[in-house]
Amino acid sequence: MAQLNPGKSDHPWLTPRAAYLHVPFCRTKCLYCDFNTYAGKDRLISEYVAALAGEIRARGAETGALPLRTVYFGGGTPSLLAVPQVRKLLDTLRDSCGVEPAAEVTLEANPGTFGPAYLEGLRALGVNRLSLGVQSLDDETLRRLARTHSAAAGLTAVRHARAAEIWSVNLDLIYGLPWQTIDTWRDHLTMALNTEPDHISLYALMVEEGTPLSTLVSRGQWEVPDQDAVADMYEAALPLLERAGFVHYEVSNWARPGHESRHNLVYWHNEAYLGCGAGAHSYVQGVRSWNVRPIEGYVRRVQSGAGVRAGDESLPVGEQVGETAALALRLRQEGLAFERFRSRFGIDPPARWTAQLAELSDMGLLEVDTDRARLTDKALLVNNEIASRFL
Numbered sequence: 296m297a298q299l300n301p302g303k304s305d306h307p308w309l310t311p312r313a314a315y316l317h318v319p320f321c322r323t324k325c326l327y328c329d330f331n332t333y334a335g336k337d338r339l340i341s342e343y344v345a346a347l348a349g350e351i352r353a354r355g356a357e358t359g360a361l362p363l364r365t366v367y368f369g370g371g372t373p374s375l376l377a378v379p380q381v382r383k384l385l386d387t388l389r390d391s392c393g394v395e396p397a398a399e400v401t402l403e404a405n406p407g408t409f410g411p412a413y414l415e416g417l418r419a420l421g422v423n424r425l426s427l428g429v430q431s432l433d434d435e436t437l438r439r440l441a442r443t444h445s446a447a448a449g450l451t452a453v454r455h456a457r458a459a460e461i462w463s464v465n466l467d468l469i470y471g472l473p474w475q476t477i478d479t480w481r482d483h484l485t486m487a488l489n490t491e492p493d494h495i496s497l498y499a500l501m502v503e504e505g506t507p508l509s510t511l512v513s514r515g516q517w518e519v520p521d522q523d524a525v526a527d528m529y530e531a532a533l534p535l536l537e538r539a540g541f542v543h544y545e546v547s548n549w550a551r552p553g554h555e556s557r558h559n560l561v562y563w564h565n566e567a568y569l570g571c572g573a574g575a576h577s578y579v580q581g582v583r584s585w586n587v588r589p590i591e592g593y594v595r596r597v598q599s600g601a602g603v604r605a606g607d608e609s610l611p612v613g614e615q616v617g618e619t620a621a622l623a624l625r626l627r628q629e630g631l632a633f634e635r636f637r638s639r640f641g642i643d644p645p646a647r648w649t650a651q652l653a654e655l656s657d658m659g660l661l662e663v664d665t666d667r668a669r670l671t672d673k674a675l676l677v678n679n680e681i682a683s684r685f686l
């Protein structure tokens with residue numbers, strides 16, 4: 296069995312250079328959402344921020360002596376935090392872990408929750424990337440899904456980000472929505488591209504068990520496009536994004552050159568990250584752990600010094616190898632880079648997966664060179680099945 300170079304703990308796959316801070320507050324709960332996030336609890340925000348700062352201080356040593364390269368405020372709706380609250384959290388990270396001056400600092404924001412002054416305040420703190428949850432540009436769809444903003448507010452949010460000179464702006468869009476057709480999807484994606492974002496993430500709608508959407512669909516009250524229609528929507532997006540100058544660098548993500556999400560690349564490289572906040576996950580020194588999920592329980596436990604970890608698992612090296620390969624294949628240009636793999640695991644991918652690489656290459660699903668294996672265009676819609684062959 297390969298070893299994980301146990302003597303060298305400052306490797307990025309062992310010691311985190313990335314921090315995720317979870318902000319579990321939302322104005323409403325969208326009908327499709329199964330994230331650890333809550334509506335109607337804004338009164339707890341200031342207590343929560345204090346607790347989050349407490350967790351960061353308690354765990355700062357986990358990042359070792361090297362400063363963070365990326366910070367990500369995710370949610371939930373982090374743009375419900377006031378500027379001084381974001382400042383407090385960033386200051387705590389700087390004091391407890393260190394943050395590189397050129398670090399990528401992302402904040403997720405929902406349209407309608409902020410104006411230009413808010414973004415200028417964030418930029419002054421060092422937030423240089425905004426990820427906007429635009430999701431759809433159809434007012435009726437947004438309303439029915441219980442999103443709290445209009446299509447126009449989504450477009451205005453991008454303009455505010457531009458006016459505030461936020462360095463990089465991402466738009467999240469969902470396809471496969473109820474009532475969506477391939478024509479409306481194309482039109483809305485084109486409208487989104489006309490705002491000239493730097494990065495686009497496209498997500499197929501997932502009907503998650505236990506959500507109101509799942510109830511509506513299972514009762515036959517709402518209909519979602521079938522698998523073929525969803526696949527057609529994904530394929531229809533590819534030429535539009537290419538013509539607009541985007542590089543398709545990950546199965547669901549497109550960026551202008553230089554605007555790839557450095558934080559998300561940590562996940563796709565299966566490297567270490569520190570996750571703080573209610574329900575946040577961490578991956579440190581080969582151990583995956585997760586925090587208690589309810590806001591109140593999380594705050595209480597930080598305040599009492601009881602510790603917020605709800606569970607953990609140590610991944611056997613064999614599983615780390617498989618997961619790292621499966622995630623790497625999502626990266627369209629980089630792919631499964633053999634040398635990177637050898638230096639991390641001491642494993643030679645062509646020797647370990649000889650049969651898989653040969654078979655998938657013969658089927659036209661993988662392009663295998665001397666130094667890497669990558670998904671072909673034909674493989675994009677079956678990327679999960681291909682990845683599972685490496686687990």
Ligand code: SF4
Binds near residue numbers: 428
């Ligand atoms: S805004 Fe995002 S996190 Fe909040 S409920 Fe809606 S989908 Fe979930």
